[in-house]
Amino acid sequence: MKSFKHREVYAQLKVAPPIMLRLDGVAFSRVLSRLGVQKPYDEAMREASVAVCHAFFTxxxxxxxxxxxxSDEFNVYLEHLPFDGRVEKLDSVAASLASSVFTSALYEFKPKEPLCFDARLIPLQRGEVVDYLIWRQAECWRNCMNSYAFYTLVGEGMSNEQAAAHLAGKGAEQLHELLFERGINLAKAPPWQRRGMLAYRLKESVGGYDPTRGEEVHAERARLKIEEAPLFSAPEGRRLVERALEVRD
Incomplete structure (x- = not known):
């Protein structure tokens, strides 16, 4: 029997840890519009994102x-890689995990239509993680401003194309002014919209009683936390990430 194993493209391409896996939704705006998801943000989207974060850990x-x-982006930092670091396996399994979990979680609230993610790998040393997160959080803030401005204009009667053209080239100050004129203060938007969500493990001391020794005992346990992200450029945000990077199961 003839084998075609040798024709598998990039089958042996491998990457060494540590890496950041970044996943992005594919054509999310179009699909979510058909689903009737609330714009610019929907609580069901937030809950689906929490489910994906949880799934990567569990x-x-x-x-x-x-x-x-x-939004529709996930950044997953790994120092130990499954699949012997094979790029095609890491990308495909991560994307399929995110797609299946997000779709399943979202459809507790919405009618069914598949949602897809793509994935890419970024080699990243531990000392670069905070700077990477600062970069992505800046994109989160830009996305927040643009989303509020875009859907505010659409709500006023502009078409999607007209709203996009009106906002083209506008900076943060101009977007703020546009929204403020309409009574929208982004500083009061929920932190998860402005700063995103962070999932990490935190060590905590757990107390108990050992009846065989007749004494109180304490042990450390790593607990998964998924919460509104801190400001990574601030000292407390940096310290939180650095502590999280030290925690193992």
Missing amino acids: SGVFSPLVVYAF
């Missing part, structure tokens, strides 16, 4: 140290 496939999520 699926048994990946062992991330932190996962940062906003």
Whole structure:
């Protein structure tokens, strides 16, 4: 029997840890519009994002140290790689995990239509993680401003094309002014919209009683936390990430 194994493209392409896996939704705006998801943000989207973050920590496939999520993007930092670091396996399994979990979680609230993610790998040393998160959080903030401005104009009667053209080339100050004139203060928007969500493990001391020794005992346990992300450029945000990077199961 003839084998075609040798024709598998990039089958042996491997990457060495540590890496950041970044996943992005494919054509999310179009699909979510058909689903009737509330714009610019929907609580069901937030809950689906939380479910994906949780799945990366608990699926048994990946062992991330932190996962940062906003909009339809997930950033998964790994120092230990499954599949012997094979790029095609890492990308395809991560994308399929995110797609299946997000779709399943979202459809507790919405009618069914598949949602897809793509994935890419970024080699990243531990000392670069905070700077990387600062970069992505800046994109989260830009996305927040643009989303509010765009859907505000659409709500006023502009078409999608007209709203996009009106906002083209506008900077943060101009977007703020546009929204402020309409009574919208982004500083009061929920933090998860402005800064994203962070998933990480935190060590905590757990007390108990050992009846065989007749004494109180204490042990450290790593607990998964998924919460609104801190400002990574601030000292407390940097310290939180650095602590999370030290935690193992």
